[in-house]
Amino acid sequence: EVQLVQSGGGLVKSGGSLRLSCAASGFTFTSYTMHWVRQAPGKGLEWVSSITSAGSYMYYADSVRGRFTISRDNAKNSLSLQMSSLRAEDTAVYYCARDRGQYNDYEDTFDVWGQGTLVTVSS
Amino acid sequence: EIVLTQSPGTLSLSPGERATLSCRASQTVNNNFLTWYQQKPGQAPRLLIYGASSRATGIPDRFSGSGSGTDFTLTVSRLEPEDFAMYYCQQYGSSPATFGQGTRLDIK
Numbered sequence: 553e554v555q556l557v558q559s560g561g562g563l564v565k566s567g568g569s570l571r572l573s574c575a576a577s578g579f580t581f582t583s584y585t586m587h588w589v590r591q592a593p594g595k596g597l598e599w600v601s602s603i604t605s606a607g608s609y610m611y612y613a614d615s616v617r618g619r620f621t622i623s624r625d626n627a628k629n630s631l632s633l634q635m636s637s638l639r640a641e642d643t644a645v646y647y648c649a650r651d652r653g654q655y656n657d658y659e660d661t662f663d664v665w666g667q668g669t670l671v672t673v674s675s
Numbered sequence: 676e677i678v679l680t681q682s683p684g685t686l687s688l689s690p691g692e693r694a695t696l697s698c699r700a701s702q703t704v705n706n707n708f709l710t711w712y713q714q715k716p717g718q719a720p721r722l723l724i725y726g727a728s729s730r731a732t733g734i735p736d737r738f739s740g741s742g743s744g745t746d747f748t749l750t751v752s753r754l755e756p757e758d759f760a761m762y763y764c765q766q767y768g769s770s771p772a773t774f775g776q777g778t779r780l781d782i783k
Contacts, residue, residue: 596763596776596777597712597720597763597765597774599771599772599773599774611771613771614771647719647720652722652725659708659725660767660770660772661722661725661767663722663732665720665721667719668719
């Protein structure tokens with residue numbers, strides 16, 4: 553079964569740091585660009601960050617650039633998001649997601665999603 | 676970045692009826708790279724349509740997508756009880772990928 557299982561998240565104070573993880577199984581992890589997408593409480597979806605299949609290229613939304621770092625460990629089939637200098641507006645459910653395309657044919661479409669993990673930043 | 680505006684905000688229909696959801700872009704979506712997702716409360720989104728009109732794996736054929744340029748539509752031909760949910764469009768033709776604010780499909 554194709555699956556993304558997330559861990560991490562929780563309550564953190566403004567200015568603090570947190571690390572999210574995403575464990576992949578049931579597919580060839582090294583073939584896919586991976587993403588983080590977030591959803592503030594009661595709000596819509598926002599793309600946060602992407603990392604290409606080999607980990608060569610990383611992309612960030614303007615709202616998180618310089619504060620968040622995406623990484624992957626292809627030997628362990630895992631994806632991470634290191635978040636620092638957290639702000640109240642970063643409060644959201646964070647989803648890891650697989651790109652629908654493979655290798656260089658990634659599309660920034662999301663066909664497999666993790667279960668989501670809530671990050672709450674308190675002031 | 677491209678702004679996507681979905682309408683209506685809420686659509687109230689009965690099972691068996693036809694639903695038509697709209698997504699309008701602030702500028703042309705390159706290559707009609709437009710997706711639709713369904714999201715139920717407490718769940719992750721589910722990919723329904725990509726490339727404006729291609730159904731994702733396992734999606735029933737009552738779901739169809741159409742449109743080009745700046746105007747796109749998701750149609751559900753005959754609503755089933757499990758279709759009542761939030762629906763989001765997303766464009767991936769220009770960076771950054773952006774989402775619409777969503778349409779809530781409610782049972783009437």
